[in-house]
Amino acid sequence: MLRVEHLTKVYPNGTVALKDVSFEVPDGEFLVVIGLSGSGKSTLLRCINRLIDPTEGKIFLDDQEITSANSTELRHIRRKIGMIFQQFNLVKRSTVLTNTLNGRLGYANPFLSLLGIWPQADKDMAMAALNRVGIADKAKNRADALSGGQQQRVGISRALMQEPRIILADEPVASLDPVLAHSILQYLEQMNKTDRVTVICSLHFLDLVHRYGTHVIGLKDGMKVFEGAPSEIDRARFKAIYGEEAQEVRATALE
Amino acid sequence: MTLKNKSIIAALLSLIIPGAGQLYKKAYKRAGALFLLTASAFVTVLWYQHKEWWFAAILIWLWVVLDAYQFPKNSITVLPILLWLVMAYGIGWQVTEMDPTAIFRNQERASIILKPMLRPDFTRPRTESLTSYVDIQVPCSPTPPLAERTNGNGIKMSVSPNCANLNEYVTLNVTGFWPEYPATMEWHSPIGAKSIHEEFQINPDGNGTLLFQVKPIVNIAAPDQTLPQMHRIVVIQSKPLGGIDISETGGHILRGIYETLSVALLATLIGAILAIPFSFLAARNLMSSNPIMRIIYVLTRTVLNIVRSVESLIMAIIFVVIVGLGTFPGMLAITLHTIAALGKLYSEVIEGIDSGPIEAIRATGANWLQVVRYGVIPQIIPSFMALTIYRWDINVRSSTIIGFVGGGGIGFYLYQWILLQDYRSVSASFISIAIVVMLLDFFSARLREQIR
Ligand SMILES: Nc1ncnc2c1ncn2[C@@H]1O[C@H](COP(=O)(O)OP(=O)(O)OP(=O)(O)O)[C@@H](O)[C@H]1O
Ligand SMILES: [Mg+2]
Numbered sequence: 001m002l003r004v005e006h007l008t009k010v011y012p013n014g015t016v017a018l019k020d021v022s023f024e025v026p027d028g029e030f031l032v033v034i035g036l037s038g039s040g041k042s043t044l045l046r047c048i049n050r051l052i053d054p055t056e057g058k059i060f061l062d063d064q065e066i067t068s069a070n071s072t073e074l075r076h077i078r079r080k081i082g083m084i085f086q087q088f089n090l091v092k093r094s095t096v097l098t099n100t101l102n103g104r105l106g107y108a109n110p111f112l113s114l115l116g117i118w119p120q121a122d123k124d125m126a127m128a129a130l131n132r133v134g135i136a137d138k139a140k141n142r143a144d145a146l147s148g149g150q151q152q153r154v155g156i157s158r159a160l161m162q163e164p165r166i167i168l169a170d171e172p173v174a175s176l177d178p179v180l181a182h183s184i185l186q187y188l189e190q191m192n193k194t195d196r197v198t199v200i201c202s203l204h205f206l207d208l209v210h211r212y213g214t215h216v217i218g219l220k221d222g223m224k225v226f227e228g229a230p231s232e233i234d235r236a237r238f239k240a241i242y243g244e245e246a247q248e249v250r251a252t253a254l255e
Numbered sequence: 256m257t258l259k260n261k262s263i264i265a266a267l268l269s270l271i272i273p274g275a276g277q278l279y280k281k282a283y284k285r286a287g288a289l290f291l292l293t294a295s296a297f298v299t300v301l302w303y304q305h306k307e308w309w310f311a312a313i314l315i316w317l318w319v320v321l322d323a324y325q326f327p328k329n330s331i332t333v334l335p336i337l338l339w340l341v342m343a344y345g346i347g348w349q350v351t352e353m354d355p356t357a358i359f360r361n362q363e364r365a366s367i368i369l370k371p372m373l374r375p376d377f378t379r380p381r382t383e384s385l386t387s388y389v390d391i392q393v394p395c396s397p398t399p400p401l402a403e404r405t406n407g408n409g410i411k412m413s414v415s416p417n418c419a420n421l422n423e424y425v426t427l428n429v430t431g432f433w434p435e436y437p438a439t440m441e442w443h444s445p446i447g448a449k450s451i452h453e454e455f456q457i458n459p460d461g462n463g464t465l466l467f468q469v470k471p472i473v474n475i476a477a478p479d480q481t482l483p484q485m486h487r488i489v490v491i492q493s494k495p496l497g498g499i500d501i502s503e504t505g506g507h508i509l510r511g512i513y514e515t516l517s518v519a520l521l522a523t524l525i526g527a528i529l530a531i532p533f534s535f536l537a538a539r540n541l542m543s544s545n546p547i548m549r550i551i552y553v554l555t556r557t558v559l560n561i562v563r564s565v566e567s568l569i570m571a572i573i574f575v576v577i578v579g580l581g582t583f584p585g586m587l588a589i590t591l592h593t594i595a596a597l598g599k600l601y602s603e604v605i606e607g608i609d610s611g612p613i614e615a616i617r618a619t620g621a622n623w624l625q626v627v628r629y630g631v632i633p634q635i636i637p638s639f640m641a642l643t644i645y646r647w648d649i650n651v652r653s654s655t656i657i658g659f660v661g662g663g664g665i666g667f668y669l670y671q672w673i674l675l676q677d678y679r680s681v682s683a684s685f686i687s688i689a690i691v692v693m694l695l696d697f698f699s700a701r702l703r704e705q706i707r
Contacts, residue, residue: 049618079620089611094633102629106620114628155615162619 001026002048002166002198007057009043009222017043018054019222025200025215027165030192032209032230033202035219036242041202044219045168048200049081050074061166079106082159082197084188086171088151090158092144096135099143099154100126103161122161129157133187149180156187167191169201173208181205185212206233262324269323273316276323285326289319289335296339303346311342368678375683379502384493385410385432388443391425392418393469396483412490418483419469427465429490432457438492440465444473445484457492504672504680508687511658511665516691518586518657518664519650526593526650527643533559533594534601541605555598562595567653568660575661585662589650597646604638641703648699655688 002025009018017040025031033041046052048059050066059066066077082103090099104122105113112118130136133153138146143154152172159167169188173181189212191197203209209216210230218226218233218241226233226241233241261280269276274290296312315335322330389412391402399418405411410431419425432438434457442451450473455465474480501509535541537559542552567588574584613630621629658666665684672680 051614051618075620075622077620078618081618083615083618085611085615087611089609089615091612091616091630091633092609093637094629098629098633102616102621103619105616105622105625105629108625110622110625113625116628158615158619168618 001060001062002200003060004048005058005060007044007047007059008055009040009047009052010055017222018047021057021219021222021224023217023224023227025166025198027198028192028196030189030199030212030214031201032213032216033200033219034204034206034209034216034226034241035202039219040222041219042170043222045083045170045200045202048166048168049078049083051083075106079162080165082162082164082167084152084155084159084167084169084172086174088148088155088175090143090151090154092142094143095139096130096141096143096146096154097123097126097139100129100139100157100161103129103158106162126157126161129160130154132160133157148176149184152176152180152184153187156184160191164197166198166200169199171202171204174204181208188212206238209233262326265326266320266324269320273319276320277326280323280326282326285322289322292335292339293319296342299343299346303350305346305349308342308346311338311345314338371678372682372685374679375686376502376677376679377505377508377683377687378499379505381496381498381500382493383496384491386489386491387412387429388487388489389414389427390485390487392483393473393486394418394420394481394483399483400485412488414488421469421471421474421480424466424468427467427488427490428462429457429464430460430462432461432463432490432492433494434459434461436492436494438463438490440467441489441491442469442473443487443489444476445486446476448476450475504677504683507668507680508665508684511668511684512687512691514582515654515658515664515666516651518582518589518654518662519647522586522589522593522654523643523647523650526590527597527639527646529590530594530597530601531639533598534605537598537602538605539602540608540610556602559595559598562591563599565592567592568656571657571662572660580661580663582663585654585657585664588657588662589654592653593646593650597642600642600646601635601639604635604642608634637706641706644699644702644706648695651695652692 004024005022007018007021008016010016021040021044033044035041043052047054048066050069054067057067061077061080064073064077066074069077091102094102101118101122104118104125108118108122127136127139130139133156135146135150135153135157138150143151146154152175155172167188172188173184176184185201185208188199188201192199201212203213210233213230216226216228216230216233217224218237220241226237265276265279267276268279272290273293274286274288277286277289293312293316296315300306300308300312315338318330318335318338385408387404387406387410389402389404390400391414392399395416395418399416402414402417403412408431410429412427412429415426415428427440429438436457437454438457440451440453440455441449443449451467451470453465453467455463457463473486477484533555536551536555539552542548570588570591571585574587578584578587608631612634613626616626616630654662654664655666655669658664658668659670661667665688669681669684669688672678672684
């Protein structure tokens with residue numbers, strides 16, 4: 001269970017990205033965060049694993065407070081929280097295998113990992129993760145030699161290596177075409193259903209929200225303006241989140 | 256005041272001080288520009304004392320007066336600028352004493368230099384040689400030892416008489432040398448100094464005879480000229496073996512190039528390592544979190560820029576003065592320049608780092624060192640290596656030149672040969688340098704391609 005209490009983030013330049021946001025995420029939920037560009041989705045996700053330090057508010061994982069953890073505790077918390085990015089954020093010049101192994105750094109022997117030495121068990125695990133997302137044959141390729149969809153699968157296998165309890169996915173499919181979007185989200189859904197991993201995912205397309213989400217949070221100008229089941233998002237609610245002129249765009253319309 | 260009156264005042268003003276009229280008409284930028292144009296024209300003519308260009312400066316001034324009158328009606332601005340340029344180029348031509356025909360006029364001198372250039376002194380015919388010696392007493396004692404010797408391979412040498420006083424003539428007889436090849440006699444005094452040096456012929460039987468005078472010079476360093484001492488007569492005979500060997504110059508060139516390459520390699524290596532800490536301090540993205548860091552950033556940048564702008568040749572001159580001639584000052588100069596140049600280039604690589612992967616690796620729970628090892632280093636190392644190899648390339652070239660000011664290496668030899676007008680050696684070193692640079696170019700390009 002992840003609990004967010006009165007979270008506020010003010011950037012050094014004065015931008016208020018989050019304003020008093022509170023919610024709870026029970027284990028095994030597929031929580032979708034929606035909202036306009038600039039509404040604070042990325043800021044919210046990055047506050048959860050403290051890539052960004054919140055200005056105010058508390059975040060708890062079970063009974064442990066993430067927001068007050070020291071650096072060692074924080075690293076132990078982070079390795080249980082996988083993260084997937086819109087721009088994939090792979091180390092382009094490293095191989096697919098190395099990028100996947102990077103997900104294991106939180107568990108690895110600090111000294112040996114600096115020398116680039118990995119236990120066979122980790123390598124086997126990495127190959128299994130790559131196998132699971134269907135790109136084991138690319139293990140020796142450089143990451144930048146892969147297509148966007150393949151790169152995002154490396155991103156997923158990197159997160160798998162963490163044996164995570166929670167996956168944070170920041171617009172994981174915004175740079176991909178609709179067909180690929182479904183295949184990537186299906187991996188997340190599979191992790192959510194079979195491995196009981198909690199998923200917190202920001203998305204732009206409403207049909208994807210309906211298809212994959214079990215619970216939805218809507219952000220507007222850093223404030224939580226909606227929380228409920230995906231089916232509850234009707235036209236009125238949609239306009240409240242996205243503004244009066246907004247038109248619903250369906251990813252599937254392109255298929 | 257009518258526009259016409261105003262224009263007349265403006266023209267008069269510009270006649271006194273060029274641009275003043277335009278100022279009066281409130282065209283401030285135009286006034287400043289025209290004043291600078293006219294003033295610089297006059298200063299140039301005055302400074303270089305080329306009186307024939309006065310007319311250009313005066314014409315420019317007159318145009319400024321006219322413009323003051325006409326403004327704001329546009330006059331053709333190209334005119335004074337064109338005049339100014341013609342004047343500048345004209346004076347420039349005279350100052351540099353351009354004389355293109357000089358290149359073709361002195362054919363005789365050109366051929367003195369260019370003809371030996373066509374025969375680079377890099378190799379010589381391969382030879383083998385025979386050497387033997389015999390000792391002789393100078394000056395004579397009452398009982399001189401026999402001046403005769405047979406060495407292991409059957410060469411027999413003898414001198415008659417058995418001893419010699421200064422200025423006397425002696426006869427050297429040798430047998431057992433290669434028939435019909437010349438031989439050289441060298442006189443070695445007891446302290447090893449070579450004094451007399453004569454050539455003689457060996458006959459078809461392998462024998463030879465040489466009559467020569469024992470010149471006073473053989474004893475010049477002896478503390479007591481009257482004390483009998485043993486001197487040595489050495490005979491050397493060499494014959495071509497067919498094939499070629501590296502000549503003395505060739506040896507110097509190889510040594511020089513080896514020195515140059517090592518200087519470049521060491522300077523690049525040390526420079527690259529020392530450049531790394533500076534590059535971190537000079538990377539904006541790392542140094543912008545607080546004012547103190549920003550000051551360090553600006554300072555580092557400035558120092559790197561200043562050091563980089565000093566030609567390594569000039570640094571070499573300074574280091575030669577401080578630490579003396581040799582490869583060391585050259586290496587110091589190139590190292591310093593490399594630190595500055597690579598520090599700047601490295602810092603640009605660091606500034607170009609993608610923060611995304613770093614964020615992603617931090618998110619896995621990696622510690623700081625692991626983030627650097629897996630997130631930062633893979634992003635910068637290939638570029639660092641490519642830049643370093645490129646720099647090595649540059650450093651080989653500059654360490655060649657640095658020899659000219661006493662920095663050692665091939666450049667040092669080359670400079671000596673130019674002074675001695677030994678153009679065959681000059682040509683040989685030109686060719687060797689060209690080959691080395693070409694090879695290096697090729698391999699460094701290949702290597703850099705591999706890294707990407
Ligand atoms: N590092 C930063 N410094 C200052 N302001 C920032 C920073 N990062 C984000 N912001 C601002 O905070 C607000 C929320 O940004 P955030 O990236 O969280 O939005 P988002 O919902 O993820 O948008 P998008 O859909 O475009 O990714 C925006 O107004 C943004 O300009
Ligand atoms: Mg975002």
